[in-house]
Amino acid sequence: MTERTVFEITGADARDFLQGLVSNDVRKLDQGLVYAAMLTPQGKYRADFFLVPMGDAILLDVDRALAPGLKQALTMYKLRSKVGIEETTRSVTRGLGPAPEGAFGDPRDPAMGWRGYDGQPGDDSVDWDARRVAAGVPESGIELTPDSFILEMGFERLNGVDFRKGCYVGQEVTARMKHKTELRKGLARVSVDGAAPVGTELLAEGKAAGTLYTQSGGQGLAYLRFDRAQGKMTADGAEVALIEEAATV
Numbered sequence: 001m002t003e004r005t006v007f008e009i010t011g012a013d014a015r016d017f018l019q020g021l022v023s024n025d026v027r028k029l030d031q032g033l034v035y036a037a038m039l040t041p042q043g044k045y046r047a048d049f050f051l052v053p054m055g056d057a058i059l060l061d062v063d064r065a066l067a068p069g070l071k072q073a074l075t076m077y078k079l080r081s082k083v084g085i086e087e088t089t090r091s092v093t094r095g096l097g098p099a100p101e102g103a104f105g106d107p108r109d110p111a112m113g114w115r116g117y118d119g120q121p122g123d124d125s126v127d128w129d130a131r132r133v134a135a136g137v138p139e140s141g142i143e144l145t146p147d148s149f150i151l152e153m154g155f156e157r158l159n160g161v162d163f164r165k166g167c168y169v170g171q172e173v174t175a176r177m178k179h180k181t182e183l184r185k186g187l188a189r190v191s192v193d194g195a196a197p198v199g200t201e202l203l204a205e206g207k208a209a210g211t212l213y214t215q216s217g218g219q220g221l222a223y224l225r226f227d228r229a230q231g232k233m234t235a236d237g238a239e240v241a242l243i244e245e246a247a248t249v
Contacts, residue, residue, distance in 0.1 A: 043173025093122030194238030
């Protein structure tokens, strides 16, 4: 996966430092990969990534386009913490089936296979977009944008947020959204008859109902206003309908 950057986070304060910044509980590193996000103080998405236990260090696997801004933010919060943050030359591989030695199961969904960081041979033949769509997994820079709220993007279902871990940047907004009776907007799986460019507006009876993103095999991921997404929708000529079992939290 050439589009990923892997940082190595070291130092006596590394775990405590990350625990106060990211949406998930860093203590889960004792069981494997941790999927998490870093938010703005206003609770909006800044970056999502995997934290990887690697001996005395923690690796941070992030979309390459987000890496410079994320490192800048981490450095800003570091202050006097005993923490080092260095970019590595490690590559990320992924595949399906049993994880090879040194690799880790993707915590978001079993359909997403495993991730490796020590040169394990990956599987380039897999249609990962099709698997993402079927599992309702958003992607950095496509469904996940700076305007996103992680609960609307399914982070609770994807094991990307912990509500018992304590404070982190953006935690108050996320907790308030959790305690709403239901979300009015969010990521969902939809059926798609036809095709439309990523980012096409969805219309329902002439009213804006959301945005269509990744599509594969007659299905897609869409960010929807649920009150307007109960019937047929259109996106640049394509016919779209909500799949009722779509994840909305």
